[in-house]
Amino acid sequence: MLDSVRIVLVNTSHPGNIGAAARAMKNMGLSRLVLVDPERFPDPEARARAAGADDVLQQAQVVTTLEEAIADCVLVMGTSARDRRIPWPVLDPRESAGKVLDQLAELPAAPIALVFGREDSGLTSDELQRCQYHVHIPSNPDFSSLNLAAAVQVLSYELRMAQLAREGLPTKMHKVETTAIHNEIPATAEELEHFYAHLEQVLVEIGFHDPQKPRQLMPRLRRLYGRTGLNRMEINILRGILTETQKAVGVQAAGERRS
Amino acid sequence: MLDSVRIVLVNTSHPGNIGAAARAMKNMGLSRLVLVDPERFPDPEARARAAGADDVLQQAQVVTTLEEAIADCVLVMGTSARDRRIPWPVLDPRESAGKVLDQLAELPAAPIALVFGREDSGLTSDELQRCQYHVHIPSNPDFSSLNLAAAVQVLSYELRMAQLAREGLPTKMHKVETTAIHNEIPATAEELEHFYAHLEQVLVEIGFHDPQKPRQLMPRLRRLYGRTGLNRMEINILRGILTETQKAVGVQAAGERRS
Numbered sequence: 001m002l003d004s005v006r007i008v009l010v011n012t013s014h015p016g017n018i019g020a021a022a023r024a025m026k027n028m029g030l031s032r033l034v035l036v037d038p039e040r041f042p043d044p045e046a047r048a049r050a051a052g053a054d055d056v057l058q059q060a061q062v063v064t065t066l067e068e069a070i071a072d073c074v075l076v077m078g079t080s081a082r083d084r085r086i087p088w089p090v091l092d093p094r095e096s097a098g099k100v101l102d103q104l105a106e107l108p109a110a111p112i113a114l115v116f117g118r119e120d121s122g123l124t125s126d127e128l129q130r131c132q133y134h135v136h137i138p139s140n141p142d143f144s145s146l147n148l149a150a151a152v153q154v155l156s157y158e159l160r161m162a163q164l165a166r167e168g169l170p171t172k173m174h175k176v177e178t179t180a181i182h183n184e185i186p187a188t189a190e191e192l193e194h195f196y197a198h199l200e201q202v203l204v205e206i207g208f209h210d211p212q213k214p215r216q217l218m219p220r221l222r223r224l225y226g227r228t229g230l231n232r233m234e235i236n237i238l239r240g241i242l243t244e245t246q247k248a249v250g251v252q253a254a255g256e257r258r259s
Numbered sequence: 260m261l262d263s264v265r266i267v268l269v270n271t272s273h274p275g276n277i278g279a280a281a282r283a284m285k286n287m288g289l290s291r292l293v294l295v296d297p298e299r300f301p302d303p304e305a306r307a308r309a310a311g312a313d314d315v316l317q318q319a320q321v322v323t324t325l326e327e328a329i330a331d332c333v334l335v336m337g338t339s340a341r342d343r344r345i346p347w348p349v350l351d352p353r354e355s356a357g358k359v360l361d362q363l364a365e366l367p368a369a370p371i372a373l374v375f376g377r378e379d380s381g382l383t384s385d386e387l388q389r390c391q392y393h394v395h396i397p398s399n400p401d402f403s404s405l406n407l408a409a410a411v412q413v414l415s416y417e418l419r420m421a422q423l424a425r426e427g428l429p430t431k432m433h434k435v436e437t438t439a440i441h442n443e444i445p446a447t448a449e450e451l452e453h454f455y456a457h458l459e460q461v462l463v464e465i466g467f468h469d470p471q472k473p474r475q476l477m478p479r480l481r482r483l484y485g486r487t488g489l490n491r492m493e494i495n496i497l498r499g500i501l502t503e504t505q506k507a508v509g510v511q512a513a514g515e516r517r518s
Contacts, residue, residue, distance in 0.1 A: 027402055072447050136431040147308075147310070
């Protein structure tokens with residue numbers, strides 16, 4: 001479905017970034033990469049950082065100008081980190097993905113370009129003016145310049161999220177409903193670990209659990225308790241129960257010995 | 260506001276990934292990095308890839324075990340690419356950010372950990388069981404393993420988006436309202452360029468535009484037309500107007516010469 005979307009990298013300096021961008025694209029289900037006048041390509045570093053997305057690199061189209069890269073596109077968006085003297089329609093990555101999916105819904109085969117500039121200086125004003133929209137990744141104003149492949153990752157991720165939503169597909173493998181406990185002091189990981197250790201000990205003591213034949217008992221219990229978001233009071237209650245169980249088992253054992 | 264959120268990287272092999280993760284964090288307004296038993300750290304490669312996020316690296320805490328890294332945390336989430344034999348509460352990155360912000364709203368100072376595993380094998384089952392939630396980045400099932408720093412980028416980006424939304428802050432620098440034109444064949448970039456060239460020519464011919472003193476006229480016009488999302492029919496109309504203008508100017512000029 002995202003086959004009509006091309007990622008256009010303009011004048012990239014570091015081949016490693018081209019490879020990392022190809023990997024990010026393939027991770028998110030994109031495949032069309034267009035390189036405008038790259039400094040070094042193909043290059044072993046691109047291939048190494050692609051980490052298996054070799055097909056994206058092999059099919060990458062290399063052109064001389066941005067014009068060639070976007071000539072047939074019906075929607076062109078350019079990433080921009082800087083504020084501009086002339087304000088332009090600016091989208092955040094989520095809105096950008098929404099607009100791309102809207103366009104694909106109308107004309108699935110019509111090409112769309114997401115354009116990314118140079119590592120050090122981004123896109124020129126002239127290049128940005130060839131884009132209908134600018135996409136701004138919300139970033140720390142004091143440290144706003146993302147790595148090129150990181151920017152490709154964010155926009156590609158939003159495209160995948162939008163695509164899954166439109167197709168009614170889940171955004172994750174499976175889901176277990178969770179219940180939040182409010183207005184309580186949540187237990188820390190350390191408190192939880194003490195509880196799990198105590199629980200396991202008691203389960204062994206009562207003969208329910210054999211660490212030699214664990215049958216995934218503890219993982220299942222961890223999942224159960226982890227999911228509920230235990231608070232400190234509840235941990236205290238549970239550990240109180242465990243302590244009382246230990247006492248009772250001791251009494252029972254003592255009683256059995258007596259009988 | 261995100262000061263209570265720590266990024267925990269477990270047993271990282273490549274120092275470049277630590278640096279790239281630090282950069283992604285700082286870009287998104289995060290600062291607390293905890294490294295569990297990294298193979299090489301500190302390292303010049305980490306510093307190079309941090310690209311200015313040296314402060315995040317310098318303040319990074321190095322510990323021996325995951326337990327130490329998360330002991331005081333009230334919420335621990337671990338990233339997981341694989342399907343698990345035992346299902347666990349799984350969140351997508353957006354839900355994960357929502358849950359983190361919920362927790363921060365209740366107890367702003369209580370530490371929260373987002374845990375990332377090894378480059379090649381992720382987190383072990385034991386490590387994942389220490390997390391209340393697993394976070395799954397929706398990825399291509401045939402190529403699902405993201406680069407470590409790319410995964411940090413995605414989760415950090417969602418945190419920043421969620422934070423800006425909660426604080427009522429804009430996710431981008433400025434916004435111009437856009438109007439979509441539906442059920443029409445959109446113009447291609449090439450058709451737009453031909454139109455802009457034609458327009459500029461006519462503006463010169465009618466004496467409105469002096470390319471030597473451009474006063475940002477063309478960028479402003481490009482912005483205006485770019486924003487509207489011109490379709491092919493409209494382009495034809497506009498170019499028809501331009502052609503007729505040229506004819507009329509020719510007639511007028513001829514008329515002036517006659518008078």
